[in-house]
Amino acid sequence: MTDRLDAMRAAVGPEDYGAAAAAAETQALFARLWHFVGFDDELTAPDGYLVRTIAGVPVVVQRFDDDIRAFRDVCSHRHARLHTAERGHGPLRCPYHGWTYSREGVPVGIPGNDPCFQLDKADKAALALTGYEVARRGRFIFVRLIPGGPDLDIWLGPLGAWLDAVSDGFAAPFDQAPLDWRADWKVGMENVLEVYHVDSVHPETFRTVTEGVWKCAEHGAHSTGTIGLTAETRRWWEGVAKRLKLTPLTAFTDYDHAIIFPNLAIGLTAGLMASVQTYEPVYAPDGTVRPGRCHLRYRLSLARQQPGASAAARQGVEGHLADFNRRLLAEDQSVAEAAWAGSQQADRPALLGHNEGRIRAFHAAWLKEMGR
Ligand code: FES
Ligand SMILES: [Fe+2]
Known part of the structure; x- marks a missing residue:
């Protein structure tokens, strides 16, 4: 293996997606973190x-x-x-x-x-x-089983402002569900941390919405990513905002994405729609983790509405967005499950390109919180 390839290898190895790592995460991550x-x-x-x-x-x-x-x-x-x-x-x-x-x-x-x-x-x-x-933090409620770590506001750092903005700017979810994926929760998180897969996996869905460069930033264990919206998408959302009398979040105008470690992901589209997801391990009744399973729990919300818009028009838009989101998630599920299945047979760590830096940061946070 060349040094160049070595430098691109993921710090988390295939064994970290298996049963022993999943069991270790239960106490080291999920009981200990918000x-x-x-x-x-x-x-x-x-x-x-x-x-x-x-x-x-x-x-x-x-x-x-x-x-x-x-x-x-x-x-x-x-x-x-x-x-x-x-x-x-x-x-x-x-x-x-x-x-x-x-x-x-x-x-x-x-x-x-x-x-x-x-x-x-x-x-x-x-x-x-x-x-x-x-x-x-705002309308977001967090629970921690083992006390003694940082207060929530300290843990969130600058990402707290994201939660404030979403709390203030968005209405209650119009669609939400838990979905059962045959994949480790980390594979689900890794999938939302890059847009590299969009051309291949979402040619008729997400690919039609975004364009440009994925600009990323790390904030401790958390990270953000932003990519532009196509002119057509912008026009569509402007029309929706006008028809439904929605008030967009002015600080978020593109496709803006954030994760709060370990498993909360928030995607904002044009400051008008929020998708709030968690990727949660699945457990047997005695609390034993079930390796290679996760529940993706998503919640879709629209920006707050001024009075006077038609309820029927709103329902129409919500129905369209809910369908679109389900198609998108089905596409993601298929590749996330393929990636997890492959990880169980992999004989070397994954390779991460320059466009997958948020995954590298996620792995660094994972190793740190796991005490490795
Ligand atoms: S009241 Fe709860 S088990 Fe009897
Ligand atoms: Fe995707």
């Missing part, structure tokens, strides 16, 4: 909730009026999961025997406590659910 779980307006007052699996642990993120709290989603009585849906609203009450938990995670309502348990205040406090740290 994990984006959803938007605060998904947790509608007074008692909206989301359930997510973070580092193999089922976590309920629950609103209590103005407070948002996170707990291990396991009842202190006989271990039933407290919420059976991924999202909804209702008190933190176990469906099995009806124990109800306070915002401190303490079982304050225990049916038949006097005849059956005689639990006093101290007993109940000792039976509190395991709680986790919650932090917000």
Whole structure:
């Protein structure tokens, strides 16, 4: 191997996409780092909730009026999961025997406590659910299982401003879903960190939207990339903004992309549409990671709307964008799955060109956070 090729080799090797690395990531990355779980307006007052699996642990993120709290989603009585849906609203009450938990995670309502348990205040406090740290930046809610790392704002650095802008500028998602990919989550992230694949993978979708040079910047573990929009795309979005009375984000006029390490990716188109994605490992019920699987959870939003636009016109545009996005993601899924399958049989590290610098930065962050 020449020195020149050596310099282009990825620092992360094929073995880092396999079962042992996936198991090591559970504690080293996913339990230890801030994990984006959803938007605060998904947790509608007074008692909206989301359930997510973070580092193999089922976590309920629950609103209590103005407070948002996170707990291990396991009842202190006989271990039933407290919420059976991924999202909804209702008190933190176990469906099995009806124990109800306070915002401190303490079982304050225990049916038949006097005849059956005689639990006093101290007993109940000792039976509190395991709680986790919650932090917000704008409408973005993050949870961290292991305390002790940097505060969220410190961790986000200059990317915090991105989350503020998206929070202020965009409405609630009009389309969202988790998709099941047969690929390691890192392969999904690597795929959004370059536009090199666009000509080959998205000739009729993304290729028609963007043009020019992919300009990238690194911000600690995070990074950004920007590429221009074609004149036709710009015109289309200008028409949409006018028809739907959307207010674009003036700071973002191209296709602007950011990742927050480890697994949050945000793509903005013309400052008018936001695609917020997470690539999450998949776990068995006992918390063991399932290698080579990830859930891509995407959320599509349009910029905020002034009053007076037609709801039917908006629905038409949203339907078109949702279809376009699904086509795009199906194209990405196919190559991400091919890349992961190949990584399991690779006998040397991947090669990264000058146009894949964000992947190099992502790998450097991964190695650092993994303690290697
Ligand atoms: S298992 Fe939850 S109340 Fe019994
Ligand atoms: Fe793609």
